[in-house]
Amino acid sequence: MPSPDRKISESTVRRLSAYLRSLEALEASGAEMASSGELARRAGTTAPQVRKDLSTFGSFGKRGLGYPVVPLIGSLEAILGLTREWRVALLGAGRVGAALHTYPFFRERGFRIVAIFDNDPEKVGLRWDDTTIRHIDELESVLAGEAVEIAILTVPAAPAPALADRVVRAGVGAILNFAPARLELPPHVVVNEVNLAMELELLSFALTRSEPR
Amino acid sequence: MPSPDRKISESTVRRLSAYLRSLEALEASGAEMASSGELARRAGTTAPQVRKDLSTFGSFGKRGLGYPVVPLIGSLEAILGLTREWRVALLGAGRVGAALHTYPFFRERGFRIVAIFDNDPEKVGLRWDDTTIRHIDELESVLAGEAVEIAILTVPAAPAPALADRVVRAGVGAILNFAPARLELPPHVVVNEVNLAMELELLSFALTRSEPR
DNA sequence: GATTGTGAATTATTTCACAGCT
DNA sequence: AGCTGTGAAATAATTCACAATC
Incomplete structure (x- = not known):
């Protein structure tokens, strides 16, 4: 998993948690891709902030298309440590x-x-x-x-x-x-x-x- | 009450709330004065941060002595809007x-x-x-x-x-x-x-x- | 002598702008 | 054409340093 050495701020982690919940709502509504703007709207932040936050941990999106909903859910779960009990x-x-x-x-x-x-x-x-x-x-x-x-x-x-x-x-x-x-x-x-x-x-x-x- | 026009950050207000609780503990233990260092220790921050936060709203301390516990409780209650129902x-x-x-x-x-x-x-x-x-x-x-x-x-x-x-x-x-x-x-x-x-x-x-x- | 109050320096975070893919 | 990824710029928050005061 992409895991940067530098310190991650608490506010970044809180936003990642919010993105995860937004993505789950998007998945439930059948969406396959989500743009940074769409995630920002749902999570209550800005599109550049979403891209910056995600890019700290890797390159999850496809230029011109956005972020694939289901894979990004998996990536965020891994980053947040939710893939284990x-x-x-x-x-x-x-x-x-x-x-x-x-x-x-x-x-x-x-x-x-x-x-x-x-x-x-x-x-x-x-x-x-x-x-x-x-x-x-x-x-x-x-x-x-x-x-x-x-x-x-x-x-x-x-x-x-x-x-x-x-x-x-x-x-x-x-x-x-x-x-x-x-x-x-x-x-x-x-x-x-x-x-x-x-x-x-x-x-x-x-x-x-x-x-x- | 001293009320600056510039925006106060959420983290500042959270710390004011923590100072208030620290001061109440100090009052219960009979202390009359509290230094910024003492407040910082109890509230989990630094002495300069305490002084900066308080100085945003006024000049509550006495140089060489610290902050008077009971009056500062009153000031913080006023700042936080706790003097009314x-x-x-x-x-x-x-x-x-x-x-x-x-x-x-x-x-x-x-x-x-x-x-x-x-x-x-x-x-x-x-x-x-x-x-x-x-x-x-x-x-x-x-x-x-x-x-x-x-x-x-x-x-x-x-x-x-x-x-x-x-x-x-x-x-x-x-x-x-x-x-x-x-x-x-x-x-x-x-x-x-x-x-x-x-x-x-x-x-x-x-x-x-x-x-x- | 101790401790506040605060402008200046530093560090952290957010926003911007745009090159680079799809 | 649309949207990401990211270095650079701008803004915000914290820490420092020290003059002012008790």
Whole structure:
């Protein structure tokens, strides 16, 4: 696969993800080729940006014709690391955990939830689909036994940093953090924070500045 | 309040939100002053970045001493538009909607959920706390009656774009979109997308590039 | 002595323009 | 004729360095 050495920015990867979703919609509608302009329109960016982004990883298009939809889907899946299965653990079996667990995207894209943890004795032992909720005390042994690679934190802010440390020491390489707490982890660990407060504050900031027109 | 005319980037606003949370932690621990270095450490950025960000909106610090914690909290709340109440509607009373509705941040920060909609007759009429779930057919009248300013979409991808259009025509100025669909809306509408697929793909991309070391 | 506020320098990202295929 | 791929130009964001102030 074409894989440049230079650093790829987060915004580029986010756009690649958007292109993939646009291409899947195009495939569903029967399109065989897609121009950079068409992809840009659907993904909410510009045609030169699409070409630049894709050209970072290779030459996927045909001049005069555009990009072949199905092959480009395959290429983007390979670039994004979606051609293999990822073993995922859910830490926190509350409402956010439940919402994530039922989200069909996980299975569709090969993110397989192989372990669920909570510290509530009422919840431990319950099964969500095929997965039994384990007590957080069993974290290390289960993570190792299940060869978990990605952890999703949907616990309260207070326990999040300590749990993240434990998870990393148990060999997990990536964390998706829904807890409103900053995690300080070694640089080789990939961390991605999703913070509802921040997302809403972005809206209230923008509204505040635009409203007093 | 100091309010510059030039455009403020999204990343700046995200950092302001992070500073606010850091300051609240500092306040809880009894600190009266905080240096840019301390804020940077907690918010995960650099000291010059903190100073640059804050200086965009005014001069909040004391040279040689740092920033006064409590007053700066107030200033950031004012900048982010958190000193007033925002009237919010939830579209979609599924698991994601339920998770958001119970999130305590909403009330703490003045985001008041004044309307909840779903199209499932089983759900319409149920009450979540003080709010009765209304049928989506009543969208326009309820949004207007409740003077809703922010809509949160937790519906499936298919109906999302049409619902967003309706919501905007009913006068809503900002949308937080959890549906995996791109919304094309007039430029005066503030849209913020939260896409779980994208967040996970960011992790799998990074893992894929780092693992084959 | 410590730390802010900020113009200047640097680095990163996006946009442009056009040569090169199909 | 249409559209990609890409080096060059323009713009944006971050980092630096240091004078100003407490």
